[in-house]
Each structure stands twice: as C-alpha cells, then as structure tokens.
Amino acid sequence: MLVELLDLSRERIMARLQVGRRDAAGYVSNECLLYLLRSARSDNNPAWFDKLFAVLDCRVRHNLSHTIRYGTVSDPETVREEVLGKFHEVLALGLGPEPERLDPYEAMFDGALASLRKTTYTRQQRADGRKVEVPDANDGAARSGELAAPTPEEIFGLTPFEFHDFRSAALAAIERLPEPLRETVRLVCRGDQAGSTDPDKMTIAKQLDVDERTVRNRITRAVRLVREDLEGRRP
Numbered sequence: 001m002l003v004e005l006l007d008l009s010r011e012r013i014m015a016r017l018q019v020g021r022r023d024a025a026g027y028v029s030n031e032c033l034l035y036l037l038r039s040a041r042s043d044n045n046p047a048w049f050d051k052l053f054a055v056l057d058c059r060v061r062h063n064l065s066h067t068i069r070y071g072t073v074s075d076p077e078t079v080r081e082e083v084l085g086k087f088h089e090v091l092a093l094g095l096g097p098e099p100e101r102l103d104p105y106e107a108m109f110d111g112a113l114a115s116l117r118k119t120t121y122t123r124q125q126r127a128d129g130r131k132v133e134v135p136d137a138n139d140g141a142a143r144s145g146e147l148a149a150p151t152p153e154e155i156f157g158l159t160p161f162e163f164h165d166f167r168s169a170a171l172a173a174i175e176r177l178p179e180p181l182r183e184t185v186r187l188v189c190r191g192d193q194a195g196s197t198d199p200d201k202m203t204i205a206k207q208l209d210v211d212e213r214t215v216r217n218r219i220t221r222a223v224r225l226v227r228e229d230l231e232g233r234r235p
Contacts, residue, residue: 001028001029001032002032002035005028005032005036010048013028013036014051016028017033017052017055029109030056030059030105030109030110031105031106031107031108031109033052033055033056033059034056034102034105034106034109035106036052037049037052037053037056037095038094038095038099038102038106040052041095060084060087060113061080061084063110063113064080064083064084064117065080067114067117068080068083068117068121074124074127075124078124079120079121079124082120083116083117083120083121086116086120087113087116090102090105090116169230170226170230173225173226173229173230174186174189174222174226176229177222177225177226180208180218181218181221181222181225182222183208184204184208184215184218184219184222185219185222185226187204187207187208188204188219192204192207194212194215194216194219195211195212195215203215
C-alpha cells in the first residue's frame with residue numbers, strides 16, 4: 001500500500017483518506033497513515049502534516065468512542081480523553097526525541113492503541129468495583145474447552161467487547177487451518193509443550209509423532225496463516 005500511496009499526489013492521498021470503511025476499496029490503513037505523518041514531519045511540511053494529523057486524530061477518537069463505552073466504566077468520556085492525551089504524548093515524543101515510540105503503531109496500530117488504553121481502562125473499572133466479564137463465543141467455531149478465555153485487559157489489552165470479537169474470529173480462523181496445523185494449535189492452546197528434555201513428559205511432539213522442530217515450524221506457519229486470515233476479514 002505504501003508503494004502505491006507514494007506514487008500519488010497529495011490531493012489523491014487526501015481523497016483516499018476520506019474512505020472510512022476498512023473493507024472499502026481505497027481505504028488507507030492507520031499504519032500507512034502514520035508513516036505518511038512521520039514523513040511529513042521529517043520533510044518539515046507543517047501544512048501537509050496538519051492535514052494528516054487531523055485524519056489520524058479523528059480515527060483515534062472514533063476508535064475510543066467504540067471501545068470505551070457507557071456501561072463498561074462509570075465515566076467513559078474522562079477515560080477516552082485520558083487515553084487520547086496519552087496517545088498525543090506518545091505521538092509528540094515519537095515525532096521528536098524518541099522515534100522508537102511510534103514503531104509499534106506503524107507495525108500494528110490497533111494493537112498498540114489497545115495496549116495504551118489498557119492501563120487507564122482497567123484502573124477505572126477497578127475503581128468502579130466492576131468485575132470484567134468476557135462473553136462466551138457461541139459461533140460453533142471450536143469445541144468447548146479448546147481455547148479458554150483469559151481476562152482481556154490483563155492478557156491482550158482489549159475491552160471485553162473487543163476480546164469477544166477477536167476470540168470468535170481467531171477460533172474460526174484456527175478451524176480453517178489444515179488438519180496438521182489445526183491439531184498442533186489445539187494442543188498449544190490446551191497448554192501442552194512443544195518438546196521437553198524430560199523423556200517422561202508428554203509433549204506435542206510425542207502426541208503427534210513428529211520431532212520438536214516440526215512442531216515449532218507448524219506453530220510458526222499456523223500463526224502466519226491465522227494472522228493473514230484475520231487481516232483479510234477485519235471490518
């Protein structure tokens with residue numbers, strides 16, 4: 001996408017940035033938008049930078065309005081503003097003396113923003129005395145017990161709503177894997193080890209009658225395929 005965008009005029013890039021739906025033709029990902037923003041700062045082009053920043057800021061606010069909702073915390077607006085302030089602080093540092101601050105956002109923007117949101121969101125829920133509840137995924141993608149649901153704030157930095165959607169999609173993607181990869185992932189999700197120096201320990205390698213290297217190669221390939229599957233279906 002970057003190769004395509006860098007061949008366009010700024011007017012055409014701005015036109016592309018008006019596409020709001022991720023599944024629509026011409027949508028520019030936040031990762032690419034951030035790359036363009038960093039480039040504008042490096043090129044010392046404040047007018048172009050301001051236009052790009054306005055789009056990114058609008059997208060972040062939209063994200064927070066959907067992920068920090070009324071009913072999940074007592075004062076969602078305050079939480080949103082606090083998270084937005086933290087993001088602006090990271091952005092300022094990343095565009096200035098600490099450029100590495102923005103690398104996670106350019107690699108996986110939504111995940112990095114979710115991690116930033118994690119601390120503030122969880123602290124507010126605890127202050128409210130709320131117990132985090134994760135809805136069950138009743139999509140029929142996997143049998144009960146194959147992938148237990150951890151506390152989303154502690155493990156993934158997601159709200160319960162986000163984790164429910166992610167878990168459902170991930171389980172469905174796992175079920176679409178080729179059988180050798182699918183069975184390997186099921187054993188990993190169950191908590192089994194790939195291999196062990198203990199000859200008496202039951203491992204994934206022993207259960208599948210393959211060597212440990214094969215197990216790890218399958219895990220690597222499965223992760224790549226699941227990621228590609230999820231990225232191809234994200235809204």
